[in-house]
Amino acid sequence: MGRTSDAREKILTAAQALIELRGYSALGVAEICKAAGVPKGSFYYFFESKEALALAVLDEHWEAQRSDWARILRDDAEPLSRLRRLFEETEAGLRAGQRSCGTVSGCMFGNLTLELSNQTEPIRERLQQIFDAQVEMVEKVIGEARERGEVTVGDTREAARSIVAQLEGQVLFAKLYNNTRHLDGLWGNCLALIAARRPDTAAVGS
Template sequence: MGRTSTAKERLIEAVLELIWTGSYGSTSVDQICERAGVKKGSFYHFFESKTELAVTAIDHGWTEHRKKLDEMFSPVVPPLERIWRCFRDFTDEQRELQAKHGRVLGCPIHTLGAEVSTVDEKLRQKLQDILSQFVCYYESAIRDAHAQGVIQAPDAPALARILFAYGEGLLAQARIWNDLTHLDSMEAGARLILGVKS
């Protein structure tokens, strides 16, 4: 029996790392193949273009990340603790990535979205869909917190979008300044936004 090829998986992993540590525009098919240890012919066997690979890779990354989010935002976890856990996970992940790559990388979805939103409609739509799904996790936590009387948030969708923009903004600042201290006040700022009385 022949050995099962892992070329497709290696290409997916390679493009995710390259566009997160660098940029989508500056990442070539040749670089992706080199990082993955895959011949260019194999690349085109699996994917018609770099865009198709990127969309597949983003889908894969989101599917994996949702498993973690589903645990953090489980209904058995107190509503606001879900959000605090998510923010702590952001910081822990960025610390690990900084140790590995020597830089703060921020959010891959927002970083990529800011780069390609005006030039690649297929990628933009995929990223927008993922971000919309992410906001729903915040919305469910806010809605539950309001129902339990923990906070006053009659418009949970609007507050979720504000909270999401705040968190992603801090991640972007941390990337730009290459400084994790921008994340130190993430939870404290979120408490102000949510009107949490300590």
């Protein structure tokens, strides 16, 4: 009674919203349970600790994002068009978030990396796996574009890592200035970082 899987979902949803708003360290289990509308006993029925909850939140968030990225990056369009659409959808998601809650909350993975990666090894490892998976997905598309002679970059893994780094850095600025305009240059920068052989490269930074 009460300890249904519904309660687990409520805790996860409340925790994700609170972590996006205020980070992890400042949160207490009591506050999460209050926001979720479940008794504190339920929490420890489903999660061994606050850290176990954070891992579950990361897994759930990544599962949703991974499936979005896979859909975008695996369709039939040309490789660079798919990569561009990944940026466009990421920007659209951040803009929608800002409209609904008033602030750019940024990237949960980047936020928790800077807040926690030096404090808990299980969270550091999970975040490494997530970013490795992101880089791998981007690398695959860059490799396809290179096979078509559209990009000249040598080390596709390093280029993919740089693109994800650029994304994280610009999302940091979008959050800091609460302004998604900082995402406008992402695609131009991405083309520069993979040395794309296309007319649009001329537009980089202009």
